[in-house]
Amino acid sequence: MDFAFDARTEELRARLLAFMDEHVYPAEQVAHEQRARLSSPWENPPVVEELKAQARRQGLWNLFLPDAEYGAGLTNLQYAPLAEITGRSPQLAPTATNCAAPDTGNMEVLAQFGDERQKKQWLEPLLAGEIRSAFAMTEPDVASSDATNITTHIRREGDEYVITGRKWYISGAMHPDCKIFIVMGKTDPDGPDIRRQQSMVLVPRDTPGVTVKRAMQVFGYEDHYHGGHAEVVFDEARVPVSNLIGEEGGGFAIAQARLGPGRIHHCMRLIGMAERAIELMCRRAVSREAFGKALAQQGVVQNWIADARVAVEQLRLLVLKTAWMMDTVGNRGAHTEIQAIKIATPRTVVGILDRAIQLHGSGGVSQDFPLAELYAGARTLMLADGPDEVHQRSLARREIKKYL
Structure with a gap:
């Protein structure tokens, strides 16, 4: 058994460790002080944008994506020790390297299941760190530990889907740069297979009928660096059928x-x-x-x-x-x-x-x-x-x- 990291992993580890020592750890207190002066607590402190620019210059960007067309092309085994390093400063390092949840998971979904238009419109700006996103699955009125319980309804009317439901703890939704939600709901609530009742659709944040109602706290913290965790209401929000990710029933x-x-x-x-x-x-x-x-x-x-x-x-x-x-x-x-x-x-x-x-x-x-x-x-x-x-x-x- 060989427990050594390969040459590429060691090279990236060395660069990332230096980046943490030279830029991230010193920025922690700076970010805290800058946040106190922001007009909105959900904005990124200016030092975060500086860290992102520095990470891009050093090639420490989109390390999580195994698809070389979109990301660094690393395997899970290569990425693991790098993610460990960023975990030492979870408020800053994942965001600085564009490896922060929920954007990572959303980019993976779009890369794997999105069509070309969806990738062009949403994946590309996410990969560039120009926008943020949110994944809307958890609901306050059902036991979301069983995802088949979700009650958000997605019904088709002609060339549109109409979404109605209430979600909460939707990470990233409070961030002003959050432009798109991936929403999971039921397109076939009475279908015989409970795991084929759900679908996922892309819902732009500015869609009429979408209301980001409030920020949810986590043990008293609002988790500003990750864009908070919001309660979001979808009240007859309409999106084109082309916003479906994958196929109906594939959610x-x-x-x-x-x-x-x-x-x-x-x-x-x-x-x-x-x-x-x-x-x-x-x-x-x-x-x-x-x-x-x-x-x-x-x-x-x-x-x-x-x-x-x-x-x-x-x-x-x-x-x-x-x-x-x-x-x-x-x-x-x-x-x-x-x-x-x-x-x-x-x-x-x-x-x-x-x-x-x-x-x-x-x-x-x-x-x-x-x-x-x-x-x-x-x-x-x-x-x-x-x-x-x-x-x-x-x-x-x-x-x-x-x-x-």
């Missing part, structure tokens, strides 16, 4: 295709978050004293740091194995591994961040350290892209089936 399958890469990308970045938490723990431990000796000499603190290192090394190996399987046998062949990392990674990283917060005392829950915001993001990923319990149920069924 559920497209969602599954979108979520596979999305899940592993989140897990890659979570490992970077855990690494930053360990770094902060170690720096805190050697710089603070309690009860006559440095925190680094306290047995309980040593246990926390050792356990965190072991856990991160285990997670990284599982994520890299999953990435390799996705590259070699496809997303379907790696289904068990994708579910395993989706269960294990957020849960473990939440525990590491919790210990890091504890070690920082009151500072750990303050705005002076990134830990509280990292914790909120990691804890949310135990719900996003399918809650843990849904993945556990599916994985267990597959495991038990071997013995039936």
